[in-house]
Amino acid sequence: MAAAGPVPAEPQPGAVFLNFPYDRQFVPLYVAYITGVCSFGLVPRVALELPGGERRLDRIVELILSCRYSFHDLRRPQTPRMNMPFELGLTVMASYYNPKRHTWCIFEKDYRRVLKSLGDLAGSDVYSHGGRPIGVLRQIANALVVEDRQPDMRRLLAIYREVKTALPSILKNRGAKSCYEAAVFRDLVYAAQKAATVQMGIS
Amino acid sequence: MPKRQPTLPKRQPIVVSGKFMPSAELAQMLGISPRRAKELDRMMEEIHRQEDLRLAKKRAPRKGQNGRSRASAR
Numbered sequence: 001m002a003a004a005g006p007v008p009a010e011p012q013p014g015a016v017f018l019n020f021p022y023d024r025q026f027v028p029l030y031v032a033y034i035t036g037v038c039s040f041g042l043v044p045r046v047a048l049e050l051p052g053g054e055r056r057l058d059r060i061v062e063l064i065l066s067c068r069y070s071f072h073d074l075r076r077p078q079t080p081r082m083n084m085p086f087e088l089g090l091t092v093m094a095s096y097y098n099p100k101r102h103t104w105c106i107f108e109k110d111y112r113r114v115l116k117s118l119g120d121l122a123g124s125d126v127y128s129h130g131g132r133p134i135g136v137l138r139q140i141a142n143a144l145v146v147e148d149r150q151p152d153m154r155r156l157l158a159i160y161r162e163v164k165t166a167l168p169s170i171l172k173n174r175g176a177k178s179c180y181e182a183a184v185f186r187d188l189v190y191a192a193q194k195a196a197t198v199q200m201g202i203s
Numbered sequence: 204m205p206k207r208q209p210t211l212p213k214r215q216p217i218v219v220s221g222k223f224m225p226s227a228e229l230a231q232m233l234g235i236s237p238r239r240a241k242e243l244d245r246m247m248e249e250i251h252r253q254e255d256l257r258l259a260k261k262r263a264p265r266k267g268q269n270g271r272s273r274a275s276a277r
Contacts, residue, residue: 014224041221043229069217103217146221162250169246186233187243190226194247197223 011101014042017063017070019087022048022180026075030179031167031188032133033071035160036140038192039151039199042069047087049182064091065102071143073107074114075131085118105143107136133160155199162195163188 016037020026037044045067050059064070064087072088088104095102108114111126127143129135137156151159167179170187178184196202224232230240 014219040219041223042219043224043232105217143217145216145218147218148221150221158254162247162254165250165254166243166246173242186235187239190230190233190235190240190243191247193223193229194226194244195251197226198247198251202223 011066011068013068015067016042016044017067017091018044018046019070019084020073021075021081021084027179028133029073029136031164032136032160034188035163035192036137036156038189039156039159039196040140040144040146044189046185048180048185060087061090065094068102070102070104071107072104074118075109076117107139149200151200159192159195159199163192166191
């Protein structure tokens with residue numbers, strides 16, 4: 001098989017590829033991931049930003065390679081889908097060949113579930129969030145360390161609440177039926193960064 | 204016998220700068236128009252103001268059965 005598209009020269013230092021199920025039940029955690037990542041000055045990226053079509057897989061690989069970090073939540077969606085473990089596999093491979101370009105983290109409701117569903121990951125750390133937004137925020141705060149100011153849980157929760165409050169207006173404005181639409185995701189990222197900067201007194 | 208290495212390396216906390224991208228730059232990167240960015244800015248500022256008010260009310264002493272001031276309660 002021929003090599004796919006060009007490999008980006010350098011990954012974007014603040015970009016985090018998020019890999020999780022696009023599931024209705026997952027919405028609170030989806031908002032928590034966006035909030036948590038944005039609160040640390042990072043920018044989340046997701047595959048749903050990408051258009052469909054023949055080159056979709058190439059674009060996903062390019063997106064992963066363009067991100068310095070990736071967070072994978074392997075929570076099983078209601079409708080079985082293989083995209084998440086597949087994208088995790090792509091990421092692990094990218095990191096394996098160039099560990100300085102990419103760092104990945106696994107998040108799950110319960111670390112035992114990962115060992116059960118993906119035994120190949122035995123030996124690697126899993127951030128267990130208990131299936132709750134507060135757990136996701138806590139584990140993101142465990143995974144990330146800020147050089148000068150670490151956002152505390154009180155602030156992270158306040159930012160999360162504000163972004164969650166904004167979600168219905170964003171959906172209405174975009175005429176969206178689902179939170180998992182590219183325009184809604186982009187608005188949420190912008191809103192989360194705004195909420196984070198206001199909460200932390202950064203103008 | 205040599206100690207068995209883990210299949211994958213143990214994760215260390217990721218150190219990040221914590222610096223936020225300028226709003227205009229973020230909006231451009233996300234493909235959000237300046238007009239929409241302003242709308243979102245206003246909306247988030249209003250939500251933050253409302254949340255501050257809600258928290259201030261929550262922190263304020265409650266009225267009710269014991270709603271009298273301490274002096275008049277005596």
